[in-house]
Each structure stands twice: as structure tokens, then as C-alpha cells.
Amino acid sequence: MDSLSYLNKYFLRYKKKLALGVLFILISNIAQVFIPIFLREGIDGIQQEVQYDKLFEYGLLIFVAAIIAGVFRFLIRQTIIVVSREIEYDLRQDFWAHIQKLSHRYFQNNSTGNIMAHATNDISAVRMYVGPAVMYSIDTVSKFIIIIAIMITISPLLTFYTLIPLPFLSYFVYQLSKKIHKKFTLIQESFSDLTTRAQENFAGIRVIKSYVREDGEIKNFTEQSEDYLNKTMDKVxxxxxxxxxLYTIAGLSVIIVVWAGGGMVIENLLTLGDISAFVIFLGMLIWPMIAFGWILNIIQQASASMKRLIKILHEELEIQDSKATRTIINSIKGRIEFKNVSFRYKNDLPDILDNISFSIEPGETIAIIGKTGSGKTTLLNLIPRLFDATNGDVLIDGYKIKEIPLKILRQNVGLVPQETFLFSDTLKNNILYGTKNGNDELVNHVAKISQLDKDVEGFPKGYETMLGERGITLSGGQKQRSCLARALAIDPKILILDDSFSSVDTNTEEEILKQLKEYMKDRTSIIVSHRISTVKDADKILVLHNGRIQEQGNHDELVSLGGIYADLHFKQLLEEELKELS
Incomplete structure (x- = not known):
């Protein structure tokens, strides 16, 4: 239950509206309890003397009390339930804002489906506590106190008899609620797994169809669905x-009232009107008794969900500005230096990068080449601070990278990742994604550099063409060139190309590199590629092997060295000659 105290700050934010809601609950309940009081007076009055004007008077009083209770019941929902929706919105926004600030590492270690389950099911469960549970808790307690107080004034002894079953109710509710809390936690975890499975299937539908794995995936999904169903049924x-x-215990109370109260009427200790009012009051107490169990059920579910949300909301922001950050830095020129940089993903894992040192001057183009798993992408990720170095320092313009405001750093780094990603939006909006004041002229300019313009001419709607999820409607080469155009559109001081031409033919690649050479004259460029043809014109080439710089120099120097680079160069030359012969 401690997890729900996290919501107190949201309650304080809407305290005025909530206070009004509480006031409306009290007015509605007071109006409701007057109905049996007026009915008691009416029945006792009829027993003494039947008068139509008295019947009309009590009937009118009951009608007015019901109208007042109903109107304020409506206003309760317009305050407390509306506040619950507003708190749900605030919580979801805070959750989303925090998720956006979490490091790249967090998303590597947590599935998309699990995060989506938190953002949907868990937040909805918390809203049920913030709205209905809070509303009915106040409603139930206040109504219970008012009704019991009136019942005591009628007959303390009969009231005591009526309340005898309630301790048994509390015991059963407590035991059942504990079990529901455990079951609901298991259900939410199972739902996360189910969501993850669905998300992976949708994202990888082409692979599933290519390998004819539809039946296997249906079987796996069915098994997880049945697991979710079984856990849900256990809770149900x-x-x-x-x-x-609850109804059994409520029924026992009614039996006690009729039996004990009937005896009191016979002995003239109570009137028929008193017993009638007592039965109606008891009927009004049945809902609080039922609501009590329902509310505890909601609270248990919300507590489990809030605990899961808090775990994310308290997740430490690994990459963020700190006291060391120099806020006076508002631009960068592009000089990069690595000083004895080492990196590992976890303390118990080996180093991916080991004692890396090199420097790049503004306007220079540096290329990085190496076998798969040599640490090329990891090295690139340290420049926009997707990760921080484990040891050593990365410097930009002579400043340690942690001294540069994160926003300024990333605004000046154009990253084209190895895995292309495009949003389900127009091609134009994808290209202008990182800009504030982008226009058609800028789109045309960067599309021409990335050699995308000729392809777009064949699209019926041009740059207004809607792309499917992850840009599925484009070819691999078109997606890579769209991502390049997006990086160029932010006018970066540092351009990072992580194997960004792997799906582009060599002729188009040559044209792009020619255009980039002019565009990047006063900017720093870093190119990662497996093709020698892509990197041979770079000012400096680094050869990574097992996380270390094994060789460095320009193309001619590395070829004459006769090492890893030269071996790769001659192999690719041989491959090209064999292609020509075939």
C-alpha cells in the first residue's frame, strides 16, 4: 500500500476540486438518509390518522430529498471522477517524459511489450484507485457513519444486533484481498509477456512469413494467451x-432486524415506522458493505500496478546533465578526441573498447573499419552520449563530453544508425524530424545530397507520401538515404554514418560521397563501413580489432603496411574481379 502514497502529490494538485467532491458526497448522503426518516414519519402518521394532505406532504419531501441526492451524486462524478482522469493524464505524461530520458541501455534490457503494459494496463489500474476507489471510500465511510448514528438514535440494541455479522465480513475481505493482490501481480507480468510477443510478431512479420513460421508463432501465442487466461481465471x-x-452477511443482518425488531414492535418498544426505516437503512448499508470489498480489490490491484510504475519512475537517469555541465556552452565546432577510452556494457562483462585514443579536427573525415563485433558502433555511440565511457575521456572542442549540455551536443551530431528507423508519417516529416523550422527547400537540398530526389520523383505524392510502420513501404536503400537526409537536415557539426550505405549500390554510394565531400567541408565526418571503396578517401582510417586500434593511417599507408586493412582491400579487389569475369 505504501506505493500508493506516491500519488499524494497529484491529489494535492487538485485539492480544491476534490474538496468540492467530498462536500457533494456529504450533501448527497445526508439527503439520502432523510428518505427513510420521512418514510418513518409518514408510516407512523398514517397509523394514527389517514390524511391525503399528509401523504402528499411526505411524498413530496421524499421526492425532493431524492432529487437533491441525485443532483449532488451527478456533481460528485463531475468532480472526483474528472479529477481521476486528469491525474491519469498527468501520471501518463510524467511516465512518458521519464521514459524519454532513460538511457539507451534501459531499452536494450527491457522489452517494448513490457513498457507498453506499464503505460496502458498499470496506469488504468491506478486510475481506478484515484477515481472510483477514492470516491466510493469517502462515500461508503460517510454514509456508514451517518446511517449508524441515526440507527443508534432509533434503537441502540437493534443496531448492535445488526452489526454483529460485520467483523466476519472484514475478516473474509482481508483474506481475499491478500490473495487478489498476489494474483494481479502475476497477471500483469503475464500480460507484459503477451504484449511483448505480439509486438515482436508485428515487427518481424516478414521474417515469420519468409520462414513459414505462422503455425509456430500461433502456437506460442496461444500458449502465452492460455497462461494469461489461467492466471486471470485464478483471480476471477x-x-x-x-x-x-457479502450478500450472505447482509442477508443475516436483515434477518436479525426482522426477528429482533419485530419482537420490539410487538412489545411496543419500537413503532412500525421505526422498523421500516431500519430495514431501508440496512438496505442502504448493503452497498457500502459490498463497496468495501470492491474498493479493497481495486486498491490491491492499484497497489501492485503502482509498485511496477514506481520501479520505472525511480529508474536512475544514467545519461543527463550534471553539476559538471557548463551551461555557457551553446555551440560546438566539431573537434573530437578520445583519450584512453575503454567501455564495457556491464561490470561483469569484458571490455568492448580497450584504451582507445585518437583525435579528429573540424573538417576532417575519419573512417573506421573492422570485423563484426570489433566495437565500431559502440565507439560511435559514445560521441552523442548514448553511453558514457567506462574509463578515459571523450572530448569535444577540448571539453570533456559531460561538460557539454546534452541538448547542445545532440543538436550538433547527425547520426545515421546501422539499423534504419522511420516513423509512420510522410517522407517530408521524417526528413524534417530533427528540425524546428524546416521547409521544402531544405528537404529538396538534403534529398539531392543523399540521392533520394530521383526516387521521390517516381512517388505519386512526392515527399508527402505516407510511409508504413518503420518505413516498410520503402526499399532498404531508400530507407538508408532517407535517414541520411534526416541527419543532414539538422545541419550537424559532426556527421556519423554507421554502415549507412550497406543497402545502397556502389554507383549511388559514390555519388552520395561526392556530394557529402562538398557539404562536409567545415564539419567533422565519421564513416563506418565494411567496404574499402567507402572509406578509401578518408583523411584517416582506423582499423579496430578486438576493441583496440590495430592500425591507423590513410588508404595508401595502410595498404603498404600489409596488415588487416591491406588483406581486406585485396580480398575485395579479388571479389570485384571475379564478379566482372562472371
Missing amino acids: KIQALFQPI
Whole structure:
């Protein structure tokens, strides 16, 4: 339950509206309890003397009390339930804002489906606590106190008899609620797994169809669905005990009232009107008794969900500005230096990068080449601070990278990642994604540099063409060139190309590199590629092997060295000659 105290700051934010809601609950409940009081007076009055004007008077009083209760019941929902929706919105916004600030590492270690389950099911469960549970808690407690107080004034002894079953109710509700809390936690975890499975299937539908794995995936999804169903049914079976127990206990109270109260009427200790009012009051107490169990059920579910949300909301922001950040830095020129940089993803894992040192001057183009798993992408990720170095320093313009405001750093780094990603939006909006004041002229300019303009001419709607999820409607080469255009559109001081031409033919690649050479004259460029043809014109080439710089120099120097680079160069030359012969 401690997890729900996290919501107190949201309640304080809407305290005025909530206070009004509480006031409306009290007015509605007071109006409701007057109905049996007026009915008691009416019945006792009729017993003494039947008068139509008295009947009309009591009937009118009951009608007015019902109208007042109904109007304020409506206003309760317009305050407390509306506040619950506003708190749900605030919580979701805070959750989303925090998720956006979490490091790249967090998303590597947590599935998309799990995060989506938090953002949907868990937040909805918390809203049920913030709205209905809070509203009915106040409603139930206030109504219970008012009704019991009136019942005591009528007959303390009969009231005591009526309340005898309630301790048994509390015991059963407590035991059932504990079990529901455990079951609901398991259900939410199972739902996360199910969501993850669905998300992976949708994202990888082409692979599934290519390998004819539809039946296998249906079987796997069915198994997870059945697991979710079974865990849900376990909770439903426990929940199913709530109402029978509550109605049984409520029925016992009615039997006690009729039996004990009837005897009191016979002995003239109570009037028929008193017993009638007592039965109606008891009927009004049945809902609070039922609501009590339902509310505890909601609270248990919300507590489990809030605990899961808090775990994310308290997740430490690994990459962020700190006291070392120099806020006076508002631009960068593009000089990069690595000083004895080492990096590992976890403390118990080996170093991916080991004692890396090199420097790049503004306007220079540096290329990085190496076998798969040699640490090329990891090295690039340290420049926009997707990760921080484990040891050593990365410097930009002579400043340690942590001294540069994160926003300024990333605004000046154009990254074209190895895995292309495009949003389900127009091609134009994808290209202008990182800009504030982009226009058609800028789109045309960067599309021409990335050699995308000729392809777009064949699209019926040009740059207004809607792309499918992850740009599925484009070819691999078109997606890579669209991502390049997006990086160029932000006018970066540092351009990073991580194997960004792997799906582009060599002729188009040559044209792009020619255009980039002019565009990047006063900017720093870093190119990662497996093709020698892509990197041979770079000012400096680094050869990575097992996380270390094994060789460095320009193309001619590395070829004459006769090492890893030269071996790769001659192999690719041989491949090209064999292609020509075939």
C-alpha cells in the first residue's frame, strides 16, 4: 500500500476540486438518509390518522430529498471522477517524459511489450484507485457513519444486533484481498509477456512469413494467451467469492432486524415506522458493505500496478546533465578526441573498447573499419552520449563530453544508425524530424545530397507520401538515404554514418560521397563501413580489432603496411574481379 502514497502529490494538485467532491458526497448522503426518516414519519402518521394532505406532504419531501441526492451524486462524478482522469493524464505524461530520458541501455534490457503494459494496463489500474476507489471510500465511510448514528438514535440494541455479522465480513475481505493482490501481480507480468510477443510478431512479420513460421508463432501465442487466461481465471475465482459472502452477511443482518425488531414492535418498544426505516437503512448499508470489498480489490490491484510504475519512475537517469555541465556552452565546432577510452556494457562483462585514443579536427573525415563485433558502433555511440565511457575521456572542442549540455551536443551530431528507423508519417516529416523550422527547400537540398530526389520523383505524392510502420513501404536503400537526409537536415557539426550505405549500390554510394565531400567541408565526418571503396578517401582510417586500434593511417599507408586493412582491400579487389569475369 505504501506505493500508493506516491500519488499524494497529484491529489494535492487538485485539492480544491476534490474538496468540492467530498462536500457533494456529504450533501448527497445526508439527503439520502432523510428518505427513510420521512418514510418513518409518514408510516407512523398514517397509523394514527389517514390524511391525503399528509401523504402528499411526505411524498413530496421524499421526492425532493431524492432529487437533491441525485443532483449532488451527478456533481460528485463531475468532480472526483474528472479529477481521476486528469491525474491519469498527468501520471501518463510524467511516465512518458521519464521514459524519454532513460538511457539507451534501459531499452536494450527491457522489452517494448513490457513498457507498453506499464503505460496502458498499470496506469488504468491506478486510475481506478484515484477515481472510483477514492470516491466510493469517502462515500461508503460517510454514509456508514451517518446511517449508524441515526440507527443508534432509533434503537441502540437493534443496531448492535445488526452489526454483529460485520467483523466476519472484514475478516473474509482481508483474506481475499491478500490473495487478489498476489494474483494481479502475476497477471500483469503475464500480460507484459503477451504484449511483448505480439509486438515482436508485428515487427518481424516478414521474417515469420519468409520462414513459414505462422503455425509456430500461433502456437506460442496461444500458449502465452492460455497462461494469461489461467492466471486471470485464478483471480476471477477468488473475486467470485466476494459477492456471495457479502450478500450472505447482509442477508443475516436483515434477518436479525426482522426477528429482533419485530419482537420490539410487538412489545411496543419500537413503532412500525421505526422498523421500516431500519430495514431501508440496512438496505442502504448493503452497498457500502459490498463497496468495501470492491474498493479493497481495486486498491490491491492499484497497489501492485503502482509498485511496477514506481520501479520505472525511480529508474536512475544514467545519461543527463550534471553539476559538471557548463551551461555557457551553446555551440560546438566539431573537434573530437578520445583519450584512453575503454567501455564495457556491464561490470561483469569484458571490455568492448580497450584504451582507445585518437583525435579528429573540424573538417576532417575519419573512417573506421573492422570485423563484426570489433566495437565500431559502440565507439560511435559514445560521441552523442548514448553511453558514457567506462574509463578515459571523450572530448569535444577540448571539453570533456559531460561538460557539454546534452541538448547542445545532440543538436550538433547527425547520426545515421546501422539499423534504419522511420516513423509512420510522410517522407517530408521524417526528413524534417530533427528540425524546428524546416521547409521544402531544405528537404529538396538534403534529398539531392543523399540521392533520394530521383526516387521521390517516381512517388505519386512526392515527399508527402505516407510511409508504413518503420518505413516498410520503402526499399532498404531508400530507407538508408532517407535517414541520411534526416541527419543532414539538422545541419550537424559532426556527421556519423554507421554502415549507412550497406543497402545502397556502389554507383549511388559514390555519388552520395561526392556530394557529402562538398557539404562536409567545415564539419567533422565519421564513416563506418565494411567496404574499402567507402572509406578509401578518408583523411584517416582506423582499423579496430578486438576493441583496440590495430592500425591507423590513410588508404595508401595502410595498404603498404600489409596488415588487416591491406588483406581486406585485396580480398575485395579479388571479389570485384571475379564478379566482372562472371
